Amino acid sequence: MSRRVYIFDTTLRDGEQSPGCSMNIQEKLEVAKQLERLKVDVIEAGFAIASPGDFQAIKTIAETIKDCTVASLSRANAKDIDRSAEALKQAAHPLIHTFIATSDIHMQHKLKMTPEEVLERTRTMVAYARNYCPNVEFSAEDATRSNPEFLYRVFETAIKAGATVINVPDTVGYTTPDEYFELIRKIRENVPNIDQVILSVHCHNDLGMAVANTLAALRAGVSQLECTINGIGERAGNAALEEIVMAIMTRKQNFDVELRVDTAQLYRSSKLLSNITGVVVQPNKAIVGANAFAHEAGIHQHGVLADRSTYEIMTPESIGLNKNTMVLGKHSGRHAFEEHLKTLGYHLDQEELDAAFAKFKMLADKKKIVQDADLEVLVSQKAVEIPEVYKLDRFVINTGNTITATASVRLRRGNGEEELIEKVSIGDGPVYAAFKAIEKIVGVSFVLEDYKVRSVTEGQDALGEAYVKIRRNGTIFTGKGVSTDIFEASVLSYINAINKMIYEEKLEAEGG
Ligand code: KIV
Ligand code: ZN
Secondary structure (H helix, E strand, O other), X not given: OOEEOEEEEOHHHHHOOOOXXXXXXXXXXXXXXXXHHHOOOEEEEEEOOOOHHHHHHHHHHHHHOOOOEEEEEEEOOHHHHHHHHHHOOOOOOEEEEEEEEOOHHHHHHHHOOOHHHHHHHHHHHHHHHHHHOOOEEEEEEOHHHOOHHHHHHHHHHHHHHOOOEEEEEEOOOOOOHHHHHHHHHHHHHHOOOHHHOEEEEEEEOOOOOHHHHHHXXXXXXXXXXXXXXXXXXXXXXXOEHHHHHHHHHHOHHHHOEEOOOOHHHHHHHHHHHHHHHOOOOOOOOOOOOOOOOOOOOHHHHHHHHHOHHHOOOOOHHHHOOOOOOOOEOOOOOHHHHHHHHHHOOOOOOHHHHHHHHHHHHHHHHHOOOEOHHHHHHHHHHHHHOOOOOEEEEEEEEEOOOOOOEEEEEXXXXXXXXXXXXXXXXXXXXXXXXXXXXXXXXXXXXXXXEEEEEEEOOOOOOOOEEEEEEEEEOOXXXXXXXXXXXXXXXXXXXXXXXXXXXXHHHHHHHOOO
């Protein structure tokens, strides 16, 4: 029988640490629910001690997700572990993940600890974590640059102290497939109690080899692979989950392992994450990039028409990319709309369906044909619903190449008793003028960090999607807006970011 291999997803921890990928609690919960549908085995939900927001996100995910193990990261110290244990209290399957660096470079320059002290800390902290939780993962940070003999001792000690998972991270993305294969083989040979635990790998992509290294370790016998959706993560990112999974599925004979993952959820997971973070997937990205299943060259198109296997090694359907060409328009009914969403993998409750259908009708009035990409954007908007303290009522922008852009924006403020507030501003360009007018209405200071617009589909009536990032007191808030008018999309994205900022600051003030 094939060996069972576990997928440990760290999108919400290592992935979220990467610049531009921060998410609020609702967004993290939405991603966690999607990871549960994707059927990963472990969701690393965050680093509990890092901030009250991280703690709350782990706690909420632990309370909600029942079909996956939920993990929280902790350095090897009691305070971190206490915080992780607290956040994971309600988890159906909790896992405390604790780590300490084992390379000479890290021990000398960062930890300022001797190897013997690191060994002792490993022993006491793994045992401490085990008092809270039956499942404890121990990671030797910078394992691939550590002295192997020392690494064996550390792992043996961690297992004796109660670790149930041993992780061998390539923290700085330094190793190569052959070297990593050899390291894993030697760990299996030299750590006497290694068979008692799950052996795991965690690769970073600094040299572009994270997936190759992960697969080499798999061939060397590990049974847990750590990765992130779209490969997001520190610096050049982590090993991409969708690439690892599809490599294993497509080249079954090479690996002969069994995964639990539902590959038909891969595309949707990738889309959801990039919709939430605003970090767009590069078009030529393996598996989930826009061009991954596109055949441009005539000779390729000819081959694919004759037989898809000429140039396709996996089907778009296997990752949940729907090639269904059914077209929805303003005459499409609710039933067809709902059924079509189901084929795209969206199962909405009644309230969500009502809201999505209303948005669809509005869009269908403006666009003749509503494509799948449009629907995905409409539906994913519900992913980040938060109280709307400010709502757009109307705006007017006056611009040209010989005049200074002027914008007048009117917003509704408050729930129930709403108040209309209108301000006018000039700016370097129409969007900036509108943003300035909104800032005057809101009256709190923050910095615009990033702004971008992209077209969701092609054609004159394409939906435009705008993303903004604003920063206040060191925290980033992202906002998204969608409309067939890019100015409206931009204004909506700004208001969305401001509403998130207000909501999260309120949560923080109430004690996280
Ligand atoms: O890259 C790394 O070493 C990590 C550990 C904390 C597992 O992310
Ligand atoms: Zn990492």
